[in-house]
Amino acid sequence: MTRVGVIGVGAMGQHHVRIYKEMEGVELVGISDVDRERVEELAAEYDVKPYTDYEELLKENLDAVSIVVPTTLHKNVTLDAINSNTNVLVEKPIADTLENADIMIEAAEKAGVILMVGQIERFNPATTKMKEIIDSGLLGKIVSISTKRVGPYNPRIRDVGIILDLGVHDIDAISYMYGSNATEVYAIAGKDIHSKEDHASIMLRFDDEQAGVVNVNWLTPHRVRKMEVIGVSGVGYLDYIEQTVTIHDAKWIRDAKVEKAEPLQKELEHFINCVETGETPLESGIDGKHALKVALAAIGSYNRDGIIKID
Structure with missing residues (x-):
């Protein structure tokens, strides 16, 4: 026990x-x-x-x-x-x-x-399925992964802004999908209802001319949690809330079989x-540190209005 x-x-x-x-x-x-x-x-x-x-x-x-x-x-x-x-x-x-x-x-x-x-999103069954599809080569080389994680503000979140609270999810998820770490980050953000940033658009660069785009906010009145994966042979759409994955290629639109379960x-x-x-x-702790490093670099980019390289 x-x-x-x-x-x-x-x-x-x-x-x-x-x-x-x-x-x-x-x-x-x-x-x-x-x-x-x-x-x-x-x-x-x-x-x-x-x-x-x-x-x-x-x-x-x-x-x-x-x-x-x-x-x-x-x-x-x-x-x-x-x-x-x-x-x-x-x-x-x-x-x-x-x-x-x-x-x-x-x-x-x-x-x-x-x-x-x-x-938690690493354990979402839809994430598991999308990672399997990417690694299988079905979508070909992946050139861009973008995410949208938006919704209303939760008053209990007071000690950090949206990049550390929500953006870190998608920074980690995109890195996980690529199987590599971001090398550069540029962020545009602002604060309108919170003491720290409450909306942000984050651009990530990965090796081999691969991109990641993270959009987060506490301003949208409804929750959206989605990912779009663009490859040279097809596009994948993931909905974290519905736990669905749909693949589009030149011939077919297909829904992947996802065994739904509670991610936590x-x-x-x-x-x-x-x-x-x-x-x-x-x-691991090392993975968690990378997501934190990129999130902090994104905050630094927003504050200094410039690209930050990540070693």
């Missing part, structure tokens, strides 16, 4: 709690949040022990923990978990700075524990499997 805990049980953390509680071979030992009323209410609902001090939860000999706290707290909470010899899944982005990401990655390597970053459930199952087998996570 794998013993797990959840630190941070807000809008996203509560779903970690629900899924762990339903998983076979997993014991949800306890949950922690600074909001006493919230954590006690959720603990009663799922029949687990509540903690307002996460360090007390980490003393419970856990095998693994999900860390679902504000980005600025990721480093300190993650280091405390690692120091308790606990495998960690930390929600995206991995940290608020590259220096903090490096500290987290180094600490996990030194302790011999897993550090996985919660990039697939992500947590993968995390627990990595804990139990020692397998390297699909989204």
Whole structure:
């Protein structure tokens, strides 16, 4: 039985709690949040022990923990978990700075524990299918991948702007589809309803004259989560919400067979499997750091109005 805990049980953390509680071979030992009323209410609902001090939860000999706290707290909470010899899944982005990401990655390597970053779209069944199609060569050489991730503003997001909150999803997804890292970034963004940027268009350059385009905002009244993949032999359209993939080529329009499932459930199952087998996570700390590096470069590009090279 794998013993797990959840630190941070807000809008996203509560779903970690629900899924762990339903998983076979997993014991949800306890949950922690600074909001006493919230954590006690959720603990009663799922029949687990509540903690307002996460360090007390980490003393419970856990095998693994999900860390679902504000980005600025990721480093300190993650280091405390690692120091308790606990495998960690930390929600995206991995940290608020590259220096903090490096500290987290180094600490996990030194302790011999897993550090996985919660990039949920990597576990969307539609993503899995599109990646299979790209790697099969069906679309030929991929020359451009563009994404749209827009919707209304969520007031709970206060510590980061839209590039770090939402843009990092698609920066990671495009890099994953190409199987390589971005080399340059240019961003146009602005802030109209938030203290940081709330809309952004990000252009990414990859090797071999390949492009990535990320459009994100908190201004659109309805949610859209889509990707378009353009190859020399065809075009693929992915809808993250509907979990559909459609392929267009010179002769056919075809819908791929996608086995629909909850992405977070697939992500947590993968995390627990990595804990139990020692397998390297699909989204490692290194992958998480690259997505963060590109996102921070995009913010720098927006602030300085120029192209930034990424080493």
